[in-house]
Amino acid sequence: MAQVALRSIxxxxxxxxxxxxxxxxxxxxxxxxxxxxxxxxxxxxxxxxAGLEEATSGEIYIGDQLVNDVPxxxxxxxxxxxxxxxxxxxxxYENMSFGLRLKKFPKPxxxxxxENAARILDITDLLDRRPKQLSGGQRQRVAMGRAIxxxxxxxxxxxPLSNLDAKLRVQMRTEIKKVHQKVxxxxxxxxxxxxxxxxxxxxxxxxxxxxxxxxxxxxxxYHHPKTRFVAGFIGSPAMNFIPSRLVEKNDGLAVQLSDxxxxxxxxxxxxxxxxxxxxxxxxxxxxxxxxxxxxDLPPGYVAFDVLLDVVEPMGMETxxxxxxxxxxxxxxxxxxAAGKAGETMPIVADLNQMHLIDPRTDQVL
Amino acid sequence: MTTTTAQIGRPAPRAxxxxxxxxxxxRALYWxxxxxxxxxxxxxxxxxxxxxTSLKSSAExxxxxxxxxxxxxxxxxxxxxxxxxxxxTFFRNSAVVSVLVVSLSMVISVLAAFSLxxxxxxxxxxxxxxVFLTYLIPDTLLFIPxxxxxxxxxxxxxxxxxxxxxxxxxxxxxLTVPFCTWIMIGYFSSIPKELDEAALIDGAGYMQILTxxxxxxxxxxxxxxxxxxxxxSWANFLYPLAFTTSEDQLVLPVGIVTTLIKGDVYNWGQIxxxxxxxxxxxxxxxxxxxxxxxxxLTAGATKG
Numbered sequence: 001m002a003q004v005a006l007r008s009i010x011x012x013x014x015x016x017x018x019x020x021x022x023x024x025x026x027x028x029x030x031x032x033x034x035x036x037x038x039x040x041x042x043x044x045x046x047x048x049x050a051g052l053e054e055a056t057s058g059e060i061y062i063g064d065q066l067v068n069d070v071p072x073x074x075x076x077x078x079x080x081x082x083x084x085x086x087x088x089x090x091x092x093y094e095n096m097s098f099g100l101r102l103k104k105f106p107k108p109x110x111x112x113x114x115e116n117a118a119r120i121l122d123i124t125d126l127l128d129r130r131p132k133q134l135s136g137g138q139r140q141r142v143a144m145g146r147a148i149x150x151x152x153x154x155x156x157x158x159x160p161l162s163n164l165d166a167k168l169r170v171q172m173r174t175e176i177k178k179v180h181q182k183v184x185x186x187x188x189x190x191x192x193x194x195x196x197x198x199x200x201x202x203x204x205x206x207x208x209x210x211x212x213x214x215x216x217x218x219x220x221x222y223h224h225p226k227t228r229f230v231a232g233f234i235g236s237p238a239m240n241f242i243p244s245r246l247v248e249k250n251d252g253l254a255v256q257l258s259d260x261x262x263x264x265x266x267x268x269x270x271x272x273x274x275x276x277x278x279x280x281x282x283x284x285x286x287x288x289x290x291x292x293x294x295x296d297l298p299p300g301y302v303a304f305d306v307l308l309d310v311v312e313p314m315g316m317e318t319x320x321x322x323x324x325x326x327x328x329x330x331x332x333x334x335x336x337a338a339g340k341a342g343e344t345m346p347i348v349a350d351l352n353q354m355h356l357i358d359p360r361t362d363q364v365l
Numbered sequence: 366m367t368t369t370t371a372q373i374g375r376p377a378p379r380a381x382x383x384x385x386x387x388x389x390x391x392r393a394l395y396w397x398x399x400x401x402x403x404x405x406x407x408x409x410x411x412x413x414x415x416x417x418t419s420l421k422s423s424a425e426x427x428x429x430x431x432x433x434x435x436x437x438x439x440x441x442x443x444x445x446x447x448x449x450x451x452x453x454t455f456f457r458n459s460a461v462v463s464v465l466v467v468s469l470s471m472v473i474s475v476l477a478a479f480s481l482x483x484x485x486x487x488x489x490x491x492x493x494x495x496v497f498l499t500y501l502i503p504d505t506l507l508f509i510p511x512x513x514x515x516x517x518x519x520x521x522x523x524x525x526x527x528x529x530x531x532x533x534x535x536x537x538x539x540l541t542v543p544f545c546t547w548i549m550i551g552y553f554s555s556i557p558k559e560l561d562e563a564a565l566i567d568g569a570g571y572m573q574i575l576t577x578x579x580x581x582x583x584x585x586x587x588x589x590x591x592x593x594x595x596x597x598s599w600a601n602f603l604y605p606l607a608f609t610t611s612e613d614q615l616v617l618p619v620g621i622v623t624t625l626i627k628g629d630v631y632n633w634g635q636i637x638x639x640x641x642x643x644x645x646x647x648x649x650x651x652x653x654x655x656x657x658x659x660x661x662l663t664a665g666a667t668k669g
């Protein structure tokens with residue numbers, strides 16, 4: 001059990017910067033997910049914590065120890081890889097006990113630890129098999145078991161579910177969460193899948209271009225994104241962005257989306273946005289805040305008619321796409337209320353959930 | 366006019382006959398058997414001829430009879446050879462040389478391949494290519510410089526390296542190590558990087574990664590390389606011919622040729638018997654390890 005701290009970590013590969021100054025404090029027993037698109041430096045960061053890559057500059061602490069020059073085997077960490085990385089010539093039992101055998105643990109203790117981990121992961125009857133005889137999900141369990149038996153200070157997961165099919169991925173996600181509830185070890189988990197990040201993390205670290213965009217709880221990064229990147233990356237379907245202008249109207253501030261459409265800024269936001277009056281802004285709103293019209297409009301809700309471009313039924317809801325000022329916008333409506341493509345439909349925007357982004361800095365205002 | 370052309374353009378519908386798939390497959394199978402049999406005949410003819418000749422007496426070999434038939438089979442050639450002290454010496458020399466060369470080559474090439482495939486150090490890629498290039502140099506080009514080197518060593522230290530069977534133990538690796546290293550580089554490179562990273566995190570050092578992960582995983586490749594090294598050191602003719610002369614220092618391939626051909630007298634029966642007996646050990650090894658050998662030679666190609 002230990003906390004992990006990264007201090008101004010930089011990593012460059014042959015002059016190509018991969019990680020450009022990362023500061024991160026991970027509390028003991030915390031489940032941290034590093035999420036971002038490919039090439040954002042998340043895996044490199046994880047590999048630096050593991051000791052598989054050397055940091056170009058900066059400091060890495062595990063517990064209270066500075067580990068920059070400590071080889072991986074002495075960092076007391078365990079890692080689960082995307083392609084499982086099981087030793088093909090060993091049985092499941094041998095795979096899981098390999099680390100303990102190298103460290104010359106007494107045989108009875110090895111047996112006890114392996115059996116305990118196997119019980120947690122429900123792979124007790126697979127212990128005599130070889131990796132070749134296992135399915136993808138079972139292999140990933142064994143890889144996790146190999147990490148658990150070591151009882152390390154930190155678990156590192158490098159996109160562990162990416163090789164699994166969609167259904168199994170959801171199952172294993174729950175499984176990982178369960179395991180973390182039983183074995184509360186500090187965990188750093190890397191993924192490019194924002195749903196995985198949201199469901200698993202205590203705190204999500206959104207990375208982009210070698211930098212941290214935002215650190216926060218899943219709800220925090222979802223509802224209060226700090227940058228345009230975070231707003232667009234977290235959430236599926238992605239947040240709608242419409243270039244617009246913040247203007248002063250007779251009855252208060254408004255966002256001018258197009259010549260014909262302007263939306264009044266709700267009372268609660270006026271003070272926050274007032275200094276930016278007259279500026280170009282990007283209006284951001286999530287699809288679930290563009291809904292069908294039902295009854296009276298609560299304060300902050302605005303209704304307008306749209307011409308439906310594409311309609312995608314999903315079962316429990318229907319995605320409707322329409323064009324606002326040349327930009328395709330997605331709304332999430334009740335299937336019963338959805339019109340057909342080419343029809344006009346009244347849409348309600350919940351402006352209490354709107355975001356305004358400064359296009360010059362990409363910061364959320 | 367137009368009506369006629371229209372009729373010509375529309376031929377009467379004709380039933381298309383499709384051959385059945387299984388019939389097509391069977392025909393392909395027949396052809397492949399035909400060529401396989403052809404190949405087998407072509408390649409088995411020499412050894413069969415050797416076997417037949419080895420079972421004949423000198424008189425029968427010299428007589429004008431059907432060369433493909435034994436009229437008076439005899440094991441005389443075998444008993445003579447196997448009781449002859451020199452032949453047994455050749456056999457022993459060959460065996461000792463081969464076993465030691467194989468061991469030496471495998472130790473060197475596995476260690477070399479592991480470091481070239483996995484430890485990215487300055488010039489490792491160039492070195493790996495260099496290893497392969499040395500294999501492309503034929504031994505016919507090497508034996509004269511080697512002779513020079515031996516002479517120089519003799520001048521400097523007084524150690525005589527020429528005409529000793531054991532010197533082959535140091536010569537053959539010049540042929541086996543580059544190729545074995547090359548095979549092993551390909552094989553080790555096909556092992557996913559995560560495997561050694563996992564072992565590294567599990568607490569293994571480089572030596573443990575090699576012995577407990579890489580060697581077991583790459584066993585087919587190692588066996589293939591071993592067979593190759595054995596074949597080269599068992600069958601090499603040029604080096605022992607050039608570097609050894611005394612009868613007690615010869616290895617099998619050269620021994621058979623030099624002792625059984627006396628001037629222009631060819632003792633065909635014994636030559637064939639000796640060659641057959643000499644070919645037996647590699648044959649036995651191939652027979653047992655053939656599957657591994659093929660897996661080893663192809664694995665690098667598809668995965669690497």
